[in-house]
Amino acid sequence: MNVLVALGAAVGVFAAGMAGGALGLGWLFGVVIPGLALLVFLGGLAVKVWDWVSTPVPFRIPTTCGQQTSLDWIKPNKLENPHTGIQALGRMALEVLCFRSLLRNTKAEMVQGRRLAYRTSLGLWLGAMLMHWSLLVILIRHLRLMTNPVPAFVSFLEAADGFLEIGLPAVFVTTVTFLAGVTYLLARRFTNPQVRYISLAGDYFPLFLLLGIGLSGVWMRHFGKVDIAAIKELMLSLFHFSPAVPEGISPVFYGHLFLASVLLAYIPFSKIAHMAGIFLSPTRNLANNNRAVRHVNPWDYPVKVHTYEEYEEELRDKMVAAGLPVEKPLEKE
Amino acid sequence: MGDRGKALVGLGVFILLVTFPLWGRLAGGQPVPGRDDLVYPDPAKATDCIEARDWMTANHMNLLNRWRDDLVRRGVTEYVSSSGKRYYPSLTKTCLDCHDDRDKFCNRCHDYAHVTPTCWECHTTPGGGA
Numbered sequence: 001m002n003v004l005v006a007l008g009a010a011v012g013v014f015a016a017g018m019a020g021g022a023l024g025l026g027w028l029f030g031v032v033i034p035g036l037a038l039l040v041f042l043g044g045l046a047v048k049v050w051d052w053v054s055t056p057v058p059f060r061i062p063t064t065c066g067q068q069t070s071l072d073w074i075k076p077n078k079l080e081n082p083h084t085g086i087q088a089l090g091r092m093a094l095e096v097l098c099f100r101s102l103l104r105n106t107k108a109e110m111v112q113g114r115r116l117a118y119r120t121s122l123g124l125w126l127g128a129m130l131m132h133w134s135l136l137v138i139l140i141r142h143l144r145l146m147t148n149p150v151p152a153f154v155s156f157l158e159a160a161d162g163f164l165e166i167g168l169p170a171v172f173v174t175t176v177t178f179l180a181g182v183t184y185l186l187a188r189r190f191t192n193p194q195v196r197y198i199s200l201a202g203d204y205f206p207l208f209l210l211l212g213i214g215l216s217g218v219w220m221r222h223f224g225k226v227d228i229a230a231i232k233e234l235m236l237s238l239f240h241f242s243p244a245v246p247e248g249i250s251p252v253f254y255g256h257l258f259l260a261s262v263l264l265a266y267i268p269f270s271k272i273a274h275m276a277g278i279f280l281s282p283t284r285n286l287a288n289n290n291r292a293v294r295h296v297n298p299w300d301y302p303v304k305v306h307t308y309e310e311y312e313e314e315l316r317d318k319m320v321a322a323g324l325p326v327e328k329p330l331e332k333e
Numbered sequence: 334m335g336d337r338g339k340a341l342v343g344l345g346v347f348i349l350l351v352t353f354p355l356w357g358r359l360a361g362g363q364p365v366p367g368r369d370d371l372v373y374p375d376p377a378k379a380t381d382c383i384e385a386r387d388w389m390t391a392n393h394m395n396l397l398n399r400w401r402d403d404l405v406r407r408g409v410t411e412y413v414s415s416s417g418k419r420y421y422p423s424l425t426k427t428c429l430d431c432h433d434d435r436d437k438f439c440n441r442c443h444d445y446a447h448v449t450p451t452c453w454e455c456h457t458t459p460g461g462g463a
């Protein structure tokens with residue numbers, strides 16, 4: 001059911017974009033919607049981030065799994081239990097760039113009929129690495145459609161990525177790895193019963209969007225053929241704030257673009273917001289130095305207290321009269 | 334408020350990266366998007382391309398790929414277009430016979446769309462264009 005809802009939504013988005021292109025709604029699907037999507041994406045993420053940074057963190061709560069820095073003769077694990085900001089940064093960088101925590105993914109299996117065994121399962125890590133890094137390269141390569149002249153790093157990436165020189169236009173390595181990654185991530189949710197059980201429509205939807213974007217992109221480049229020069233004219237005119245919609249752009253392009261717009265606008269309100277959230281997770285971005293540095297709870301306010309000294313000062317005569325012990329004797333008149 | 338400052342710097346950097354095409358043009362891009370006008374063959378020589386123009390615009394690389402395979406691998410020395418005309422399937426001898434100024438036709442479009450075919454490392458251009 002979750003799968004069908006998500007699939008239906010993604011197919012619907014693509015069909016709407018295609019229909020828009022075919023019906024000549026180039027202005028709506030080529031100018032207004034992408035522009036709004038970009039605004040919603042950046043604005044939504046900014047609001048999210050502002051919200052997160054405005055939430056006080058009363059105490060350092062990093063998740064750790066290594067020896068904490070303590071006595072000199074006990075060797076600390078600097079990455080698993082960072083003690084300084086730099087060490088926390090190191091752990092963070094490995095997490096963001098290499099998805100280090102996915103390497104800990106395990107799989108539970110019954111062996112010999114009735115013994116439960118756990119083993120490392122690196123499929124998720126590999127699929128996620130393929131998908132995310134290819135996506136980054138593809139997006140940078142797409143800059144050739146949005147800049148004029150095209151910066152050198154885009155040309156370089158394009159040449160490196162197309163080095164196999166298979167076909168005309170050449171097949172990019174990242175196109176293949178991207179589709180392979182997305183397909184694996186989807187297949188994992190279908191075939192692994194435990195993962196399938198916890199998968200919601202919100203888990204499938206972004207994957208279907210990415211798959212749809214990837215397939216329509218491949219279609220445009222290798223099969224259906226579109227007028228790239230006209231598409232570039234449209235994109236450049238957008239970025240020069242003088243939008244003009246050239247004739248004759250294939251509806252598939254509008255499908256591709258509408259899918260990408262929906263994905264962009266969907267990011268701040270969905271699980272994909274992890275792209276910003278990972279940097280602001282107090283369980284990851286803080287050094288575990290609670291025992292070395294005093295952290296004052298940010299929502300502490302000055303409490304009105306009545307100390308024992310004040311209490312005795314106030315009631316000393318009565319205490320002495322009642323024979324109670326006092327710290328300071330009554331002053332003699 | 335040190336943490337808040339850091340997060341906002343990060344957010345700012347991210348927004349700058351994402352909007353690169355917007356401000357990237359300020360650093361040296363053309364004021365108006367557009368490509369140089371293409372120079373078409375002299376109408377006295379030809380008025381139509383091998384196939385319909387729109388089809389050629391989008392599919393000419395596939396046609397070339399097919400010609401290459403046809404001639405080099407299968408020894409086919411003739412291409413019959415959908416309008417029934419016959420062509421010798423050659424990049425230099427046929428395409429560039431009509432489109433004789435490659436700089437002002439193929440290259441103008443390719444530079445704009447940022448396509449860099451490797452064909453000219455081996456194939457020649459009549460008149461010795463770049």
Ligand code: HEM
Pocket residue numbers: 135138141142145169172174175178210213214215216217218220221222228231235253256257260263
């Ligand atoms: C999430 C965003 C996007 C993803 C994941 C994506 C993915 C892809 C992929 C995988 C391809 C196949 C060829 C290649 O790898 O270069 C492609 C091609 C293409 N994409 Fe995208 N795309 C995205 C956004 C966009 C946007 C915003 C545009 C608007 C200009 C666009 C326009 C195109 C065009 C015109 C092609 C055909 C390129 C060619 O024939 O050489 N894409 N896309």
